[in-house]
Amino acid sequence: MKVPEMLIKVLFINSIVTSAPPTQITAGEGTESALVESIENSQTNLENAEDAYSAEVSRRQQASAAHQQKVQDLHDAINACDEATQLMREARQIDLPASSFLQTKETALKGHILKINEKLKRMSLTGTVVPFLKALVEMTQDGINWQAIDQIIQLIDDLRESIRAELATSISEDNADASYSAQLLESLHNSIESSRSSIQANSALLQSVRDNLVTLRQNLSDFQSSLQTNTNNLNALNSAWEATSSNFNAAIDRLQRDIQVLGDALAFLAAQE
Numbered sequence: 001m002k003v004p005e006m007l008i009k010v011l012f013i014n015s016i017v018t019s020a021p022p023t024q025i026t027a028g029e030g031t032e033s034a035l036v037e038s039i040e041n042s043q044t045n046l047e048n049a050e051d052a053y054s055a056e057v058s059r060r061q062q063a064s065a066a067h068q069q070k071v072q073d074l075h076d077a078i079n080a081c082d083e084a085t086q087l088m089r090e091a092r093q094i095d096l097p098a099s100s101f102l103q104t105k106e107t108a109l110k111g112h113i114l115k116i117n118e119k120l121k122r123m124s125l126t127g128t129v130v131p132f133l134k135a136l137v138e139m140t141q142d143g144i145n146w147q148a149i150d151q152i153i154q155l156i157d158d159l160r161e162s163i164r165a166e167l168a169t170s171i172s173e174d175n176a177d178a179s180y181s182a183q184l185l186e187s188l189h190n191s192i193e194s195s196r197s198s199i200q201a202n203s204a205l206l207q208s209v210r211d212n213l214v215t216l217r218q219n220l221s222d223f224q225s226s227l228q229t230n231t232n233n234l235n236a237l238n239s240a241w242e243a244t245s246s247n248f249n250a251a252i253d254r255l256q257r258d259i260q261v262l263g264d265a266l267a268f269l270a271a272q273e
Contacts, residue, residue: 025216028209028216032206032210032213036206039198042198042199043195043199045191046192046195046199049188049192050192053185053192056184056185060178064174075167077163078163081159081163082160085156085160088149088152089153
C-alpha cells in the first residue's frame with residue numbers, strides 16, 4: 001500500500017475512533033444511568049404501595065370486625081329493650097304491691113336494663129340507661145302505678161329509638177368506610193401494577209442498552225486496535241519511504257557527479273583535437 005493511501009486510511013479510522021463510538025457510548029451510559037434510577041424509583045414506589053395495600057387491608061378487616069361487634073351489641077340492646085317493654089306491659093295487667101313486684105318482675109327488668117347498659121358501655125348512649133334505674137327505684141319504693149310504668153315504657157321507647165339511630169349511623173359510616181377502602185385498594189392496586197409494568201419495561205430496555213454498550217465498546221476497541229496497527233504500518237512505510245528517498249537522492253547526487261565528470265572528460269577530449 002502506498003504511503004498516501006495508508007495515510008488516508010489511518011486518518012479515516014482515527015476520525016471514527018475520536019467521534020462516533022465515544023459519543024454513542026457516552027449517550028448510552030447516560031441512558032443506562034437514567035434507566036437504573038427510574039427502575040429504583042419504581043421499585044421504591046412498588047414497595048410503598050404494597051405496604052400501604054397490606055396496611056389498608058388489615059385496617060379494613062379490623063374496622064369491619066369492630067363494626068360487626070357493634071351492630072351485634074346494638075341489636076342485643078334493642079332486643080333487651082323489647083323484653084323490658086314486654087315486662088312493663090305485663091306489669092300493667094296486674095295489681096301487685098311493690099314487694100310482690102320486686103319478687104316477680106323487678107329483678108328481670110333490672111337485669112334487662114343492666115344488659116342494655118353492658119351492651120352500650122363503649123358507646124355514647126351509655127348514660128341513657130340511668131333514667132331507667134332511677135325510675136325503677138322510685139317505682140319499687142312507691143309501688144306500681146300506671147304513671148310509673150308509662151314513664152319507664154317511654155324511657156325504653158326513647159332509648160330504643162336512640163339505639164336504632166346509632167345503628168343506622170354505624171351502618172352508614174361502615175358503608176362509607178368500605179367504599180373508601182375499596183377505592184383506595186383499587187388505586188393502590190393500579191399503582192402496584194403500573195410500577196411492576198414500568199420495572200419490567202425499563203429492565204428490558206436497560207438490558208438492550210447494556211448489550212448495545214458492549215457492542216459499541218467492542219467496536220471502539222477494534223477501531224483502536226486497527227488504528228494502532230495502521231499507524232504502525234504508516235510509520236514503517238514512512239521510515240521505508242525516507243530510506244528509499246534518501247537512497248534515491250544519494251543516487252541522483254552520484255549520477256549528477258558522474259555526468260559532470262563525463263562532461264568534463266568530453267570537453268577535455270574535444271580540446272585535444
